[in-house]
Amino acid sequence: MSRSTQVDDVVDANHVLxxxxxxxAFGHVSVRCENDASRFLMARNLAxxxxxxxxxxxxxxxxGEPVTSAASRPYLERFIHSEIYRARxxxxxxxxxxxxxxxxxxxxxxxARRFVPVCHMAGFLGGVDHESVPSFEIRDQAGGASDLLIRxxxxxxxxxxxxxxxxxxxxxxxxxxxxxxxxxxAVFRAVYTEVNAKLLLQTLPLGEIExxxxxxxxxxxxxxxxxAARPWDLWREQARRKRGLLAG
Numbered sequence: 026m027s028r029s030t031q032v033d034d035v036v037d038a039n040h041v042l043x044x045x046x047x048x049x050a051f052g053h054v055s056v057r058c059e060n061d062a063s064r065f066l067m068a069r070n071l072a073x074x075x076x077x078x079x080x081x082x083x084x085x086x087x088x089g090e091p092v093t094s095a096a097s098r099p100y101l102e103r104f105i106h107s108e109i110y111r112a113r114x115x116x117x118x119x120x121x122x123x124x125x126x127x128x129x130x131x132x133x134x135x136x137a138r139r140f141v142p143v144c145h146m147a148g149f150l151g152g153v154d155h156e157s158v159p160s161f162e163i164r165d166q167a168g169g170a171s172d173l174l175i176r177x178x179x180x181x182x183x184x185x186x187x188x189x190x191x192x193x194x195x196x197x198x199x200x201x202x203x204x205x206x207x208x209x210x211a212v213f214r215a216v217y218t219e220v221n222a223k224l225l226l227q228t229l230p231l232g233e234i235e236x237x238x239x240x241x242x243x244x245x246x247x248x249x250x251x252x253a254a255r256p257w258d259l260w261r262e263q264a265r266r267k268r269g270l271l272a273g
Contacts, residue, residue: 026059028058028060028066029078031056031058031059031066032066032078032081033078034056034208035054035055035056035066035067035068035076035081035208036068036076036077036078036080036081037261037264037265038054038056038118038120038208038211038212039053039054039068039073039074039076040073040074040076040264040265040267040268041212041257041260041261041263041264042054042073042120042122042212042215042216043072043073043074044074044260044263044264044267045216045219045260046125046219047120047122047124047215047216047219048073048122048123049072049073049123050072050073051072051123052073052120052121052122052123052200053067053068053073053100053102053103053106053120053121054067054073054118054119054120054121054208054211054212054215055067055084055106055118055119056117056118056208057086057110057116057117057118058083062086062114063085063086063087064083064084064085064086064092065083065084065086065106065107065110066081066082066083066084067081067082067084067099067100067103067106068080068081068082068100069081069082069097069098069099069100070097070098070099070100070101080097082097082099084099084103084106084107085107086107086110086111087107087111088107088178089103089104089106089107089108089178089181101174101176102121102174102175102176104175104176104177104178104180104181105119105121105175105181105184105202106119106121106181107178107181108178108181108182108184108185109181109184109185109188109202109204111182111185112182112185112186112188113185113188113190113204115206116204116205116206117205117206117207117208117211118204118205118206118207118208118210118211118212119202119203119204119205119211120202120203120204120205120211120212120214120215121200121201121202121203122200122201122202122203122215123199123200124200124201124215124218124219124222125219126219126222126223126226127140127195127200127201127218127219127222128199128200128201129222129226130158130195130222130225131160131195131196131197131198131199131200131201132197132198136160136195137157137158137159137160137195138157139225139229139234140158140195140221140222140225141157141158141225141234141236141237142221142236142237142242142245143221143224143225143228143234143235143236143237144217144220144221144224144237145237145241145245145249146217146220146221146245146249147217147218147220147221147237148237148241148242148243148244148245148246148249149192149193149214149217149242149246149250150192150193150218150221150242151236151237151239151242151243152239152242152243152246153239153240153243154190155190155191155192155242156239158191158193158194158195159187159188159189159191159194159195160187160194160195160196160197161183161184161187161188161194161195161196161197162197163175163180163196163197163199164197165183166179166180166183167180173196173197173198173199174199184196184202188202188204192204192205192214193214193218201218203215203218207253209253209254209256209257210250210253212257212260213249213250213253213256213257216256216260
């Protein structure tokens with residue numbers, strides 16, 4: 026895959042995530058460079074819906090800093106991305122959002138333990154090797170007077186440590202971060218994290234939750250993510266048409 030194709034994909038991912046209500050003026054998505062695993066692509070500090078190819082910057086995984094010193098102002102929380110890439114060679118894409126339906130589970134005490142997969146599209150939240158969704162408590166690293174932002178390599182490394190080998194980490198009072206082995210899969214997971222959270226919020230008042238078993242979570246994840254191109258192509262086409270980039 027060429028760099029220009031990856032740039033276009035990052036632009037599309039920003040637009041898709043905005044259109045699906047996962048990000049608003051805030052939030053960001055990145056992809057590891059296919060031809061150089063020590064670098065990744067992400068937009069400059071800009072609202073996702075406004076991102077164009079000219080806004081995509083290249084960053085060093087090792088430092089989280091732009092490759093070009095004269096680059097435009099980067100996101101403050103670029104270290105979410107760089108430190109996860111540094112800790113997880115298997116991760117090829119990262120989405121950070123303030124996912125409104127997922128956020129309550131990062132606020133309620135013990136909420137993360139209740140954030141379980143309840144629909145077949147969200148099997149990635151569980152599985153045999155992923156029994157629970159972790160929650161990052163920034164106070165453990167930055168004390169009780171921080172702005173909750175991951176604005177340093179140290180905080181990014183702590184977040185990556187909390188994420189571990191899982192696919193999503195909640196961030197108390199802040200949002201969540203989702204990772205994937207490809208950009209379409211990471212976007213898929215971000216969208217269905219929100220769907221699963223909405224279903225949980227609707228179901229919790231009705232009674233006891235019947236979550237997917239670990240085996241069901243693994244099986245549904247493999248099936249659904251094996252065809253991640255299906256929703257990705259649809260969402261991307263809709264986003265491009267909405268912005269006048271496609272006819273019709």
